[in-house]
Amino acid sequence: MNEFINKKVKFLDLGSKDYKETWDFQEEIFAKTVSLKIANRNAAPEAQQITDNYLIFVEHPHVYTLGKSGEESHLLLDENGLIEKQATFYKINRGGDITYHGPGQLVGYPILDLDNFFTDIHKYLRLLEEAIILTLADYGIEAGRIDGLTGVWIDHIEQKNPRKICAMGVKSSRWVTMHGFAFNVNADIDYFNNIIPCGIPDKAVTSMHLELGRPLDLDEVKEKVKRHIIHLFEMEE
Numbered sequence: 001m002n003e004f005i006n007k008k009v010k011f012l013d014l015g016s017k018d019y020k021e022t023w024d025f026q027e028e029i030f031a032k033t034v035s036l037k038i039a040n041r042n043a044a045p046e047a048q049q050i051t052d053n054y055l056i057f058v059e060h061p062h063v064y065t066l067g068k069s070g071e072e073s074h075l076l077l078d079e080n081g082l083i084e085k086q087a088t089f090y091k092i093n094r095g096g097d098i099t100y101h102g103p104g105q106l107v108g109y110p111i112l113d114l115d116n117f118f119t120d121i122h123k124y125l126r127l128l129e130e131a132i133i134l135t136l137a138d139y140g141i142e143a144g145r146i147d148g149l150t151g152v153w154i155d156h157i158e159q160k161n162p163r164k165i166c167a168m169g170v171k172s173s174r175w176v177t178m179h180g181f182a183f184n185v186n187a188d189i190d191y192f193n194n195i196i197p198c199g200i201p202d203k204a205v206t207s208m209h210l211e212l213g214r215p216l217d218l219d220e221v222k223e224k225v226k227r228h229i230i231h232l233f234e235m236e237e
Helices: 019-041 079-084 121-138 189-194 208-212 218-232
Strands: 010-016 054-059 063-066 088-091 098-101 105-111 143-146 149-154 163-173 176-184
Touching: 019 054, 019 088, 019 105, 019 163, 019 176, 054 218, 098 105, 098 176, 098 189, 105 218, 121 143, 121 149, 121 163, 121 176, 121 218
Parallel strands: 010 054, 063 088
Antiparallel strands: 054 105, 063 098, 105 176, 143 149, 149 163, 163 176
16 A cells, blocks of 8 residues: 555544634644645655545534525525524535534534545545435435435435435545535524525425434434444545
């Protein structure tokens, strides 16, 4: 194996943390990794250093985030409405449209150097989706993909009432990733009524606790998602 290939992952569970603080934390790791890759290109082989991989789990207080390709009109609240809902709003540098983060939702931020695994963003997204699909299957929930729509969906085959249970939006530079997925476990989906989720007006949003009729142990769900990601990406702990 190439001595500069690093398949180890550093796992960080931040608990509940402010969105902007977490975003800044991501940016710091992301920038450091990209800078190291640039330095390695110009360094002698004996001076090159391996890049690290991170998997960050977090819950956020109520917040709406708008990706680069989104429209601000998809947020259906004005400033007073945001205050009333005790929510914040950020325009951010990931792909995708608008989404919601809040308590009871597992947000995952993989900051990976894909040169350590594979250089294929499409495959990267599909494997993240697969980790969520497998986790849902662990609880007896059948889920999958809908052609042309990123994320994980319930009723993805017949599509009589398709419901998104996990949204995704990522950024990549020099094969380093940031941002990631938002998996509704015990999420208050009423907050999605204040946006056009992911810019898709004709499809619903759901959460595991609604599909199963009971609240879930979030720590248990985290562990299952983590295990599936490690297996699918052939990571080392």
